[in-house]
Amino acid sequence: MKIGELAEKTGVSVRSLRYYEQQGLLTPLRQVNGYREYSPLAEEQVRTIRFYLELGLSTEQIAGFLHCVLKNKEAFCEEVLPLYRSKLEEIDEQIRLLTNIRRNLEDRIASILLERDPGEEALP
Amino acid sequence: MKIGELAEKTGVSVRSLRYYEQQGLLTPLRQVNGYREYSPLAEEQVRTIRFYLELGLSTEQIAGFLHCVLKNKEAFCEEVLPLYRSKLEEIDEQIRLLTNIRRNLEDRIASILLERDPGEEALP
DNA sequence: CTAAACCCTGACACCGGTGTTAGAGTCAAG
DNA sequence: CTTGACTCTAACACCGGTGTCAGGGTTTAG
Numbered sequence: 001m002k003i004g005e006l007a008e009k010t011g012v013s014v015r016s017l018r019y020y021e022q023q024g025l026l027t028p029l030r031q032v033n034g035y036r037e038y039s040p041l042a043e044e045q046v047r048t049i050r051f052y053l054e055l056g057l058s059t060e061q062i063a064g065f066l067h068c069v070l071k072n073k074e075a076f077c078e079e080v081l082p083l084y085r086s087k088l089e090e091i092d093e094q095i096r097l098l099t100n101i102r103r104n105l106e107d108r109i110a111s112i113l114l115e116r117d118p119g120e121e122a123l124p
Numbered sequence: 125m126k127i128g129e130l131a132e133k134t135g136v137s138v139r140s141l142r143y144y145e146q147q148g149l150l151t152p153l154r155q156v157n158g159y160r161e162y163s164p165l166a167e168e169q170v171r172t173i174r175f176y177l178e179l180g181l182s183t184e185q186i187a188g189f190l191h192c193v194l195k196n197k198e199a200f201c202e203e204v205l206p207l208y209r210s211k212l213e214e215i216d217e218q219i220r221l222l223t224n225i226r227r228n229l230e231d232r233i234a235s236i237l238l239e240r241d242p243g244e245e246a247l248p
Numbered sequence: 249c250t251a252a253a254c255c256c257t258g259a260c261a262c263c264g265g266t267g268t269t270a271g272a273g274t275c276a277a278g
Numbered sequence: 279c280t281t282g283a284c285t286c287t288a289a290c291a292c293c294g295g296t297g298t299c300a301g302g303g304t305t306t307a308g
Contacts, residue, residue: 004254015296033304035255055232056225074232075239084233091226098219101180105212108179108198112208115199128284139266157274159285
């Protein structure tokens with residue numbers, strides 16, 4: 001299958017498919033004319049890549065274990081669990097930061113409303 | 125006061141002070157030799173800028189109301205409240221996204237642990 | 249044969265505040 | 279006068295997946 005077809009089947013842009021290849025996540029064969037030729041398995045492989053990208057992993061991190069998870073169950077790939085755990089910490093840190101900002105924003109909003117129309121926002 | 129002194133007093137790098145100026149947030153005078161000359165008020169002004177940056181506002185957004193909040197109380201600057209509210213929605217959306225990812229990560233971790241050592245993680 | 253639709257590579261743009269470097273001018277202390 | 283510490287402008291790098299364009303080949307249906 002050619003790149004356009006794979007793009008349509010997976011909903012991933014042609015540009016992205018070429019990028020994944022450049023990052024070592026996909027390795028299509030080449031036809032004599034230079035066109036990329038994807039096996040039917042590539043479709044599932046692309047969905048796997050998308051899954052990990054949506055978990056917030058980088059293409060570089062994914063490249064580190066993709067070959068393994070494509071052959072085995074995730075649980076047998078040593079690299080995955082530590083990666084998940086550090087990503088989880090990272091996410092938690094980001095949530096903490098955002099939550100702090102959120103609190104500050106609410107404080108500012110509340111104090112503006114108070115200063116502007118004292119008592120008005122206390123209505124039911 | 126020269127830029128290095130202001131940088132030291134505020135803890136903001138010289139690079140950033142020049143950037144704030146470029147974004148229209150600071151307008152120091154110039155000495156005859158071309159050096160920036162900051163008034164003592166600039167110190168407080170920089171802290172104000174930092175405050176808004178840390179709320180997640182962009183220099184462009186800050187530029188839109190900084191002149192007002194430097195003269196009046198925040199509550200009298202019309203632009204501020206809507207900006208706070210849209211920023212709050214933005215933050216909430218980001219927290220939602222991160223929370224989803226977080227849940228997926230935890231699911232993956234749990235299922236790896238289950239698959240690998242069934243029951244082991246259930247210990248006290 | 250031709251036009252439309254694909255495909256190829258390579259490269260720039262984006263986002264946005266900050267670090268860093270290069271090359272050059274200025275100033276103060278010794 | 280000289281040296282070292284500042285200052286100036288201008289410009290690139292970063293981060294990272296994606297959009298988009300340029301310029302050129304290939305294929306396929308009419």
